Amino acid sequence: MRILARAPNAVVWFGEFVAATAANLKREAERHGIDPARLVFAPKIQRENHCARLSAADMALDTYYHGGGITSVDALWAGVPLLSVAGETPAARMGATLLNAVGMPELLCRDLAEYEERAVAFAANPAAVAALRAKLAANVANAPLFDVPRYTRDLATAFEAMWQNYRAGRPVVPIEVPA
Numbered sequence: 001m002r003i004l005a006r007a008p009n010a011v012v013w014f015g016e017f018v019a020a021t022a023a024n025l026k027r028e029a030e031r032h033g034i035d036p037a038r039l040v041f042a043p044k045i046q047r048e049n050h051c052a053r054l055s056a057a058d059m060a061l062d063t064y065y066h067g068g069g070i071t072s073v074d075a076l077w078a079g080v081p082l083l084s085v086a087g088e089t090p091a092a093r094m095g096a097t098l099l100n101a102v103g104m105p106e107l108l109c110r111d112l113a114e115y116e117e118r119a120v121a122f123a124a125n126p127a128a129v130a131a132l133r134a135k136l137a138a139n140v141a142n143a144p145l146f147d148v149p150r151y152t153r154d155l156a157t158a159f160e161a162m163w164q165n166y167r168a169g170r171p172v173v174p175i176e177v178p179a
Contacts, residue, residue, distance in 0.1 A: 001032040003061075003116055007123035013057060015071070016041035047074075054078035058129050059122055064112065067094030076102050077146065081132040083119055085109040101145035104136060 004010055016022060026036035042053065051074050054060075060075035062068050062084035068075070072082050072095055084095025086108060099108050109115040122129050140146055154177045161175045 001029060001034055003119045003123070004029070004034045004038055005032065006116075006120045010123045011038045011040050012061070013040045013042060016043050050074065051078045054080055058126070059083055059119070059132075061119060062095035064092060064115075065089075066091045067098075069094055072098050073145070076136065077140070079133055079137050079140070081107055081129065081136055083107050083109065083115060083122070085112055085115040098145060102136065102143040103139040104132070107132070 004012065014022070014025070022039075022041045025039055029036045029039055044050075045053070054075055055078040057075065057078075057080045060068070060072060060080045060082040062072055062082055064085060064087055067084065067087075068082075072084075075082055076098060081104065082095060082099060084099060084107065086093045086096040096105075096108050099105050109118055122132075144150060157177050158175045161177075165173060165175075
């Protein structure tokens with residue numbers, strides 16, 4: 001709500017999954033002096049259409065306590081830069097992992113205060129967002145995050161190393177797959 005208050009032309013776009021959630025968020029917006037119409041709820045659609053629709057967004061704002069997960073992956077795949085802050089749990093660090101895997105660690109904030117400042121700054125600077133989108137588009141082609149053949153090879157290599165370790169009777173150890 002603080003970001004919306006400071007970025008008067010911005011809207012936040014959510015997936016519409018639970019009607020009560022939408023009603024709660026709209027009520028909170030109103031309570032904070034934000035026009036509830038600035039919270040847009042899109043119905044669930046097939047993934048292909050969802051990803052195409054996502055590309056209309058300027059930025060994706062990751063959630064803190066539990067990162068966006070596949071929603072964040074879809075946004076990046078659709079060419080939408082993701083702003084995130086790394087939390088303290090694995091679920092809260094998903095955005096950081098994704099941003100590093102797509103070669104855009106500069107979109108990772110140190111804390112929620114920086115996250116808010118940067119979200120507001122990006123809302124006021126379409127040229128900066130366009131530059132991020134261009135970099136993301138260039139990175140997607142070579143990013144480990146979207147290189148399925150590489151992932152498959154690396155996973156097979158890890159499984160083989162685990163199997164060899166097991167067959168040799170060695171204790172469980174971390175497996176490193178060379179880059």
